[in-house]
Amino acid sequence: MRIIFMGTPDFAVASLDALVQAGFEIVAVVTAPDKPAGRGQKLSESAVKKYATDHDLPVLQPVRLKDQTFLDQLRSYKADLQVVVAFRMLPVAVWDMPAKGTINLHASLLPAYRGAAPINWAVINGEKQTGVSTFFLQHEIDTGNLIFSESIPIGDNDTAGEVHDKLMVTGAKLLVKTVRAIEEGNYTETPQDEISGSTITHAPKIFKEDCLINWSCPVHQVYNHIRGLSPYPAAYTIFKDKTFKIFSADLSAEKPEKQPSEFLSDGKTFLKFACQDGWISVKDVQLEGKKRMSVEEFLRGFRISE
Template identity: 55%
Template sequence: MRELRIVYMGTPDFAVYPLQKLLEAGHKVVAVVTNPDKPAGRGQKIQESPVKKFAVEKGIPVLQPERFRDERFLEELRAFQADLQLVVAFKMLPEVVWNMPPLGTVNLHASLLPDYRGAAPINWAVMNGETCSGVTTFLLKHEIDTGNLIFQERVEIEPNMTAGELHDQLMYTGADLLVKTVEAIAAGDYPLLDQVGLLAGREPKHAPKIFKEDMKVDWTLGVDAIFNHIRGLSPFPTAWTEFRNKKNGEVVSLKIFETERIVKDHGKDVGLSTDNKTYLDVLVEGGVIRIKELQLSGKKRMKTEEFLRGFHIEDYSL
C-alpha cells in the first residue's frame, strides 16, 4: 500500500474527529483547507474553525481561501502535490479544485446516499422519523452529492434520539469509514457504484439547508410528526414556537430543546395544559407533547419547572 499525500478540507467539529483518526492511522495529511476566521458571538471576537485549531495544534499547514477560484489559492493548493483530497462537512467546490489530484476528491457524507443529499442530512433524517441513517464515502463530481459511491455504513436511529446524538454517532462511524476508504484507495482496490442504479427510477429524499420558517413548530400536525420535528432540530438549529398573551396580544418566542411524546386520546382541541409548577403540555392530535427544556427569547436555556416559576403561562395561548 503506497503512502498518499492527502489534503483535508473541513470546518466544523464533525470534521475534526475523522482528521484525528486519519493521523492516528499514520496517513500523511500535507495540508488542511478550512473556512476563513470570522467574528462570532456577542463580543464579535474572531473565531477560528475547529478544524483549523486542530490542524495548527498538529503542525499541519492551513489554507483559508475567501474564494476557491482565486489563482493564488490554486497555486498554493497545487504546490502540496496531493494524490487525494478529502472533504468532510465543507462548502461546494468548483471543478478546478475537486479535479486537481490524480485520485480525485472523496467526500464523507452523513447519510446513506442517494437519499438525503444536501446541507442538512442529519436533521432531516430525524425530522422525517427515519429509523436508520448512516455515512457514505463517494467521489465528487459536478452535481452535489451524486458521485460514485465507495463505502457505506448504517447507523440505527433510536426512537428518542436527537439530531445532536445522531451527529456524534455518525461522526465516529464516519471517521472509521474515511480511514477504510483511504486505505482501499491507497491499495488501488475499491468499488465505485453509480447512484442512479440504486435509485431504480425513484426520486431521492432531499436534505436542503434549514431556514427559520422550517424550524417553527406546526402544532396542527400529529404527535409523532411534532416530536420528530423538535428532536430533529435539537440542540441545533433548534425548533421554536410562539405564545400569545390573551390579554394584550403580546407575542413571545421560545426555543424548544427537549420534549416527551405521550400518545393518548385526550379528546380536546390543540392548546396548552399546565399545573403552573411541574409540567407544560401541548395537546395535539393523537396525544401530548410535554415540553421539558426550553429557552425564552433573551433568556438562558432552562428546565420547564424553572421556566414556570418566572412565567405566568396561564396568561398565554398558542
C-alpha cells in the same frame, strides 16, 4: 499518498484526527476563514483550524475557492488525494486537481438525503436508520460514485445531535477504510443509480421557517420535528408573543380536549401543548431573551395562565 483535508466543524475534526492517527500524510488543511463571534465579535477559528494548528498542519483559509492565488497554493502541495468532510461546495478546478480525485464523507446512506442537512431531515422524517457514505466528487452535489457506506439505527428518542455524534465516529472509521482502499487500489466505484432498493431524497438547508412547530400535525410528527432540530437550530413556537424554543419533550397519545397549540400547565412542574391527536410535554426550553433551562426552572420564573 499526499492528502489535503478540507472541513470546518467538529464533525470533520473526528475524521481528520482519524486520518492523522492512522498515519496518513496530511500535507495541508483547508477550512473556513475566521469569523466574528460572540458579544465582543472576536474572530473565532473553526474547529478544524484549531486541530490543525495544534498538530502543526499547514492551514489554508480561502474566501473564494476560485481565487487563482488559492488554486496555486493548493497545487503547490502536489496532493494525490483530497478529502472533504462538512465543507463547502467545490468548483471543478479544486476537486479535479489531484491525480486520485477528491472524496467526500456524507452523513447519509446515499442517494438518500443528498444535501446540506441530512441528519436533521432523517430524524424529522422519522427514519429508523441512517448512515455515512464515501464517494468521489462529481459536478452535481452528492451525486458521485459510491465507494463505501455503513448504516446505524436511529432510536425512537434520538435527537439530531445524538445521531450526529454517532455518525461522527462511524464516519471517521469509514473514511480511514476508504483512504486505505484508495491507497492500495482495492476498491470499486458504484454509480448511485445502481444502488439496489435506493430512492433519491433531498435534505436541503434548514431555514427559520422550517423550525416553526405546526401543532395541528399528528403528535408523533411534531415529536420527530422537535428532536430532528435539537440541539440546533431548535424547533420553536410562539408563546406569550415570544419565540419559545423546545429542545426536548415527551409525547402522549391521550386525545386532547383542547385545540392544537393550546396548552395546560400546573405552573410548577409541567407545560404541555395540544396536537392533532395527543400532547407534547416540553422538558428543555428557551424563551426569547432568556437562557436555555428545564421546564421546571422556566415555570419558577414565569407566571403562567391558560
